[in-house]
Amino acid sequence: EPEVTQTPSHQVTQMGQEVILRCVPISNHLYFYWYRQILGQKVEFLVSFYNNEISEKSEIFDDQFSVERPDGSNFTLKIRSTKLEDSAMYFCASSEGGTVPYGYTFGSGTRLTVV
Amino acid sequence: AQTVTQSQPEMSVQEAETVTLSCTYDTSENNYYLFWYKQPPSRQMILVIRQEAYKQQNATENRFSVNFQKAAKSFSLKISDSQLGDTAMYFCAFRNNDMRFGAGTRLTVKP
Numbered sequence: 001e002p003e004v005t006q007t008p009s010h011q012v013t014q015m016g017q018e019v020i021l022r023c024v025p026i027s028n029h030l031y032f033y034w035y036r037q038i039l040g041q042k043v044e045f046l047v048s049f050y051n052n053e054i055s056e057k058s059e060i061f062d063d064q065f066s067v068e069r070p071d072g073s074n075f076t077l078k079i080r081s082t083k084l085e086d087s088a089m090y091f092c093a094s095s096e097g098g099t100v101p102y103g104y105t106f107g108s109g110t111r112l113t114v115v
Numbered sequence: 116a117q118t119v120t121q122s123q124p125e126m127s128v129q130e131a132e133t134v135t136l137s138c139t140y141d142t143s144e145n146n147y148y149l150f151w152y153k154q155p156p157s158r159q160m161i162l163v164i165r166q167e168a169y170k171q172q173n174a175t176e177n178r179f180s181v182n183f184q185k186a187a188k189s190f191s192l193k194i195s196d197s198q199l200g201d202t203a204m205y206f207c208a209f210r211n212n213d214m215r216f217g218a219g220t221r222l223t224v225k226p
Contacts, residue, residue: 033213043160043206043216056213089158093214103150104214106160 002026006092006107013082013114021077021110023092031095032075033104034067036060038088046090049075082114117142119209121217128197129225135182136192136220138207145169147211149183149190154204154219163205166190197224 005024013019025032034046047057049067066078075094079086089111093104118141128134140149151163166174166183173181178198182191194201202224207217 035216037158042218045213045215048213091160093160103148103162103165103210105162106152108157108159111158 002105004092004094004105004107006090006110008110009108010111011113013112015084015114016081019079019082019112021079021090021092021112023075023077023094023107024073025075025092025094026096026105027073029094029096029105031055031097032067032069033093033095034077035091035093035106036088037091037109038085043091046077079112082112084114087112087114117144117147117209117211117215119207119215119217121207121220123220124218125221125223127223127225128194130197130199132197133193133195134197134222136194136205136207136222138190138192138217140188140190140207140209142188142209142211144211147209149181150208150210150214151179151181151190151192152206152208152216153201154206155200155202160206164192194222199224199226 007022032049037043045058047061048055064080068076089109091109092107095104120139147168149166153161153163164176164179178195180193204219206219208214
């Protein structure tokens, strides 16, 4: 069964450093998403991406965040200058369609720890 | 904006028994999908079951079934014959455009 692949599975970074979280969506999917889950809390929407541009973003997704699809297969989330409160599990997801009835396939997540 | 509410932060059930997890949502849309995701200790998000809003028949996947009450905007998950491997966080989710999640219910299945 096709999978969404995320790397690395765990990243530790110093506060103020830039991090790039990588995702390889399912190859025939056109819509891509990033979600965040702070430990023990709900899964929060960050951003959706289609046709090489952001379709929607939440208030969490401020100027510190950016997304890119650099080479037609990878989908990356960059955090420019990490803060302690950015420590969370980050999930990438992809979908064949942008609206119902398509579900999402989630990756296994990247645990980001900012120290 | 759509909101998803899971009012049970934690639940427990004895192995082989049945448990029902609650979910309500708020939307003005007529066409949408509802999902239940399972998040085991590995933290992976695993789709359990989904329901199309325009279908009256409740979705069923093996031991998992839903009670979808569109007028009441309620979407509960029933797990029959609970197994130890069902221990996980369960998230209810709503999708019209992007997917939004409830706060989750931590389910513990006791031997």
